[in-house]
Amino acid sequence: MPAVLPFDGCDLRYADSGGEGTPVVFTHGAGADHVMFDAQAEHLRARGYRVIVWDMRGHGLSQPAGGPFTAERALADLHALIEHLALDRPVLVGQSLGGNLGQALVQRNRRLARALIVIDSAWNTGPLSWSERMLLKTAAPMLLALPAKHLPKLMADASAVTPAARVDARRAFSQMSKKDFVQVWKAAVELVVPDPGYRTPVPLCLIRGRHDRTGNIASAMPRWARAEGVEEVVIPDAGHICPQDNPQAVNVAIETFLHTLSRQEQR
Structure with a gap:
């Protein structure tokens, strides 16, 4: 990650x-x-796409965060990166919180992106049942109650199903304190604002690991796909972080969508 903004x-x-x-x-x-x-980055670069990856503030190499992590800050960071690189309507790909940010950015300004690929993420504007609302409210207190030293392993085991993906997830989660992780979780919840009549104004691809048991993703994403009139892509042998659990299948799903998008734009 040689570049800095x-x-x-x-x-x-x-x-x-x-x-x-x-x-x-x-x-x-x-x-x-x-x-x-x-x-995914290696796969798409080899096929001629311009690929941008980054670490959100407070994550990976983008530390120190420079202040509390909030949804507004994260959205401003993503917008700033797009402007800094003068990207012409990029395709936004986001996993979990990254998918929430992509949804919110497109909802605010559809001209910022030509398409949206959401992977194992909550449906920002989808309707919520009473139990789903309670799950959102109680998740942060439950995370705070967990011993900090056990959190990386617990999160990794809950996120991935393959040994290699679990090892890397544990590495990543270990870079963040429990306090900071809970703050990031709260920011993600801020982006979930039900608006059942809203429809994504750009082409949409929905991808989910078959064994993703995070939040209500397994039940909500199929409903989201039906509401938007798109086909949900379910990745076998994968959990919440399906890009690492089954990278080949995710590569195929993303490339297939990008090919379809290209054909539509050429018409």
Whole structure:
């Protein structure tokens, strides 16, 4: 991650493959970092896409955070990165919190992106049942109650199903204190604001690990796909961090969507 964007008190670290291909910006989930998308970045770079990966403030190499992590700060960071690199309507790819940020950014300004790929993420504007609202309210206190030394392993085991993905998830989660992780979780919850009549104004791809048991993703993403009139891509042998659990299948899903998008734009 050789490049740095100083912004709002934090040195945001990113890597840009450059080139004239369609720009694709990857945003990782809470507690993770850019390593999550190593396989996807390599795959798309080899096929001529301009690939950008970055670490959100307080994550990975973008430390210290320069202040409390909030949803507004994270959105401003992503917007600043797009402007800094003068990206012309990139495809936004986000896993978990990264997917929440992509949804929110497109909802605020549809002209910032040509398409949105959401991976194992909550549906920002989807309707919530009473039990789902309670789950959102109680998650942060439950996280705070966990012993800090056990949190990286617990989160890694809950996020991944393959040994290699669990090892790397534990590495990533270990870079963040429990206090900071809970603050990031609270920021993610801020982005979930039900608006059942809203529909994504750009082409949308939804990807989910078959064994993702995080929050209500397994039940809500199929409903989201039906509401948007798109086909949900379910990745076998994968959990919440399916880009690492089953990178080949995720690569195929992303590339297939990008090919379809290219054909639509050429019409």
